[in-house]
Amino acid sequence: xxxxxxxxxxxxxxxxxxxxxxxxxxxxxxxxxxxxxxxxxxxxxxxxxxxxxxxxxxxxxxxxxxxxxxxxxxxxxxxxxxxxxxxxxxxxxxxxxxxxxxxxxxxxxxxxxxxxxxxxxxxxxxxxxxxxxxxxxxxxxxxxxxxxxxxxxxxxxxxxxxxxxxxxxxxxxxxxxxxxxxxxxxxxxxxxxxxxxxxxxxxxxxxxxxxxxxxxxxxxxxxxxxxxxxxxxxxxxxxxxxxxxxxxxxxxxxxxxxxxxxxxxxxxxxxxxxxxxxxxxxxxxxxxxxxxxxxxxxxx
Amino acid sequence: xxxxxxxxxxxxxxxxxxxxxxxxxxxxxxxxxxxxxxxxxxxxxxxxxxxxxxxxxxxxxxxxxxxxxxxxxxxxxxxxxxxxxxxxxxxxxxxxxxxxxxxxxxxxxxxxxxxxxxxxxxxxxxxxxxxxxxxxxxxxxxxxxxxxxxxxxxxxxxxxxxxxxxxxxxxxxxxxxxxxxxxxxxxxxxxxxxxxxxxxxxxxxxxxxxxxxxxxxxxxxxxxxxx
Numbered sequence: 001x002x003x004x005x006x007x008x009x010x011x012x013x014x015x016x017x018x019x020x021x022x023x024x025x026x027x028x029x030x031x032x033x034x035x036x037x038x039x040x041x042x043x044x045x046x047x048x049x050x051x052x053x054x055x056x057x058x059x060x061x062x063x064x065x066x067x068x069x070x071x072x073x074x075x076x077x078x079x080x081x082x083x084x085x086x087x088x089x090x091x092x093x094x095x096x097x098x099x100x101x102x103x104x105x106x107x108x109x110x111x112x113x114x115x116x117x118x119x120x121x122x123x124x125x126x127x128x129x130x131x132x133x134x135x136x137x138x139x140x141x142x143x144x145x146x147x148x149x150x151x152x153x154x155x156x157x158x159x160x161x162x163x164x165x166x167x168x169x170x171x172x173x174x175x176x177x178x179x180x181x182x183x184x185x186x187x188x189x190x191x192x193x194x195x196x197x198x199x200x201x202x203x204x205x206x207x208x209x210x211x212x213x214x215x216x217x218x219x220x221x222x223x224x225x226x227x228x229x230x231x232x233x234x235x236x237x238x239x240x241x242x243x244x245x246x247x248x249x250x251x252x253x254x255x256x257x258x259x260x261x262x263x264x265x266x267x268x269x270x271x272x273x274x275x276x277x278x279x280x281x282x283x284x285x286x287x288x289x290x291x292x293x294x295x296x297x298x299x300x
Numbered sequence: 301x302x303x304x305x306x307x308x309x310x311x312x313x314x315x316x317x318x319x320x321x322x323x324x325x326x327x328x329x330x331x332x333x334x335x336x337x338x339x340x341x342x343x344x345x346x347x348x349x350x351x352x353x354x355x356x357x358x359x360x361x362x363x364x365x366x367x368x369x370x371x372x373x374x375x376x377x378x379x380x381x382x383x384x385x386x387x388x389x390x391x392x393x394x395x396x397x398x399x400x401x402x403x404x405x406x407x408x409x410x411x412x413x414x415x416x417x418x419x420x421x422x423x424x425x426x427x428x429x430x431x432x433x434x435x436x437x438x439x440x441x442x443x444x445x446x447x448x449x450x451x452x453x454x455x456x457x458x459x460x461x462x463x464x465x466x467x468x469x470x471x472x473x474x475x476x477x478x479x480x481x482x483x484x485x486x487x488x489x490x491x492x493x494x495x496x497x498x499x500x501x502x503x504x505x506x507x508x509x510x511x512x513x514x515x516x517x518x519x520x521x522x523x524x525x526x527x
Contacts, residue, residue: 080455085502107462110454112472121455128459129502143502161463169484172496173460179499188463231464231471 004101005073006045007155010184010209015267016274017295018075018186018211019286020047021067023058032058033066035283040072042287042296044274045102047186050077053230054114061091064100075157076100079108084124085133085143092137096152104157104186105130105177109231128173131156131180158182160210162199163192163234171202178206186276189215191236193265200271210272216259216279216289219251220244256285260292267293302330302395303429304417306341309348312391313356315412316349319389320360324349324414325380325402326367327394334429337393337415339367345393345414371398377405384409437507443495445486450503452479458500460484 002008009016021035039046048063064074076095078088092103107127111119125133133143140151158177164170174185185203190196190212203210215233217223220243223235239258246254263275279286290296306312316322324342332338342365353361364383368376371394384390389410392399396417403411419431434451440458441448450456454472461480464471468481487493 107455107457109464110470110472112454113464123455123457124505125502126455126457126459127462128499132499132501159463164463164465165467166465166481166484169461169480169496170463172484172493175497176459176499231462231466234466 003153003155006075006102007183009044010155010273013273014044015295016044016209016211017042017277017290018045018047018274019043019277019279019283020049020075020077021063021283022049022052022281023060023063025055025057027058029058029062029066032063033070036067036070036072039283039286040067040070042290043277045073045075047075047077047104047276050079050106050108051082051114052109054081054109054111054116056114056116061095061100064095065098068099073102074100075102075104077104077106078130079106080123080125080127080130081108081111082119082122084122088125088130089133089137089142092134092154093148093152096154101153102155102157103134104159105134105182106159113229113231127158128176128180131158131177131182135181155183156181157184157186159188159213159232160185160199160203161188161232163188163190163195165234174203175206178208182208184209184211186211187213188232189213189235189278190262191215191234191239193262193271196266196271197269209274211274211276212262212266212272214259214262214275214277214289216252216277216282216285217243217255218282219246219255222251252282252285255282256289256292259289263289263293263295267295301333301420301422302397302417303334303419303421303431304331304336304395304415306336306345306393307414307416309345309352312345312414313349313352316361316389316391319387319410321362321364321387321389323364323366323380323383323387323390325371325390325392325394326365327371327392327398328367328369329372330395331393331398331415332367333423335427337395342367342393371395372401374401374405377402381406435508436503437512438504440500443498443500444483445490445492445495447479447483447486449479449483452477452482456503458503460496 046067048060050060051057060077064076067074105127111121134154134156137152140148160174161170220240223240226233227235243254277286326337326339326342346363346365370376384406391412391414392402393414399411399413420433421429421431424430431451436450454470465478470476470478487496
């Protein structure tokens with residue numbers, strides 16, 4: 001029995017599309033609901049980010065509840081930056097009880113890159129320990145072995161960085177995540193298809209599903225900014241040059257083109273089981289990317 | 301060693317302003333080595349405070365200077381018990397431990413900190429100190445090729461690097477080496493990469509409930525040298 005609709009799809013062999021929504025900084029969720037309604041039937045699942053880049057926002061859990069309410073399939077992002085093992089276990093129990101079964105387990109960005117730089121970084125656990133913890137809860141026990149009244153069941157995901165400039169330790173970590181119970185991976189943003197090919201050649205030996213991360217860039221300036229400031233992002237010079245070649249005001253259009261081209265290549269070469277589109281603030285263009293990648297109508 | 305920085309003169313001036321006679325108390329060990337509160341630093345601070353007070357007005361103050369060998373030991377503080385009687389407050393240029401030991405030794409006098417205690421570390425080069433130990437109480441350096449991930453990884457992770465490492469540096473600070481890149485390379489050089497492949501469970505924070513206390517069971521020997 002699959003634990004979620006998304007898990008069922010992961011095992012179906014279909015080409016999957018997931019995306020993510022960054023919650024608002026504030027209590028007004030109307031725009032987020034608009035994005036959920038716009039995307040929920042066009043993709044297989046929607047991640048809601050957990051204080052992405054360590055910037056304080058409406059929580060992932062709250063966003064996932066909204067996705068659920070609106071009839072979408074949520075993926076809860078859980079990071080270890082802000083919560084210790086007690087709080088994380090409690091959140092996972094709450095998520096399960098509300099029908100949120102897909103969990104992306106992340107360590108979380110450093111507090112130093114965000115907007116509350118003086119906050120106490122928690123990191124009681126790391127991503128590998130978090131995956132293990134979720135599997136422990138499934139066994140009916142908490143982290144210290146106490147019996148649970150009602151065990152949750154999850155479809156667990158993690159992240160991997162195929163374009164890291166020093167790949168070996170990243171692959172060690174990837175293998176630890178697989179061993180700890182990750183079923184699917186969302187990669188960090190892919191910009192160079194050759195590195196994804198290399199990574200997939202290696203990763204295909206493991207019994208996990210890989211979704212290639214696709215970041216939608218709106219300009220060369222944004223690409224350079226992300227290279228300098230956003231952890232885990234390495235935009236290639238070729239992509240920066242292509243964005244820079246766009247006519248004034250057409251940067252985002254070029255970004256959509258690049259994203260769609262990557263997705264088409266990944267699908268045509270059957271490189272991995274799907275893509276995870278990260279529109280970083282431009283959620284509204286996700287349907288345009290799907291259309292440009294000829295993925296409209298493939299879903300639902 | 302313990303590494304620290306002296307507080308800004310203005311902050312020190314404000315905190316001592318209610319007291320007429322103040323003992324500026326240096327520390328001859330770590331604070332001397334890191335140039336935050338040794339004999340010479342006490343003397344410089346004394347001059348700086350005099351200058352600031354002359355310019356700013358604000359009443360009459362006088363200072364005594366003294367530097368003990370170690371502030372973190374009652375034994376060395378006995379030497380200043382007469383001086384303490386002459387002053388209204390002590391400004392300790394010892395680390396946070398020194399300040400507290402002085403306060404514990406002299407319960408009837410106010411002890412103020414003149415230092416921000418930073419970390420335990422090493423002098424990397426002249427004038428540059430790097431943190432090396434977090435005193436976590438559960439040393440793992442055998443597993444990490446002598447490089448501490450709890451201290452040197454900004455997230456204190458045990459199972460390898462995060463995805464934020466770039467050009468061998470940390471996502472939190474582009475000047476800072478990624479501890480896990482260093483650990484991987486050194487384990488590789490020592491042919492011990494199996495150590496990074498192991499799973500390490502969550503840390504046991506119970507080994508550091510604060511405040512910690514160690515009671516050493518005395519080994520009773522005859523004719524031993526206890527010096």
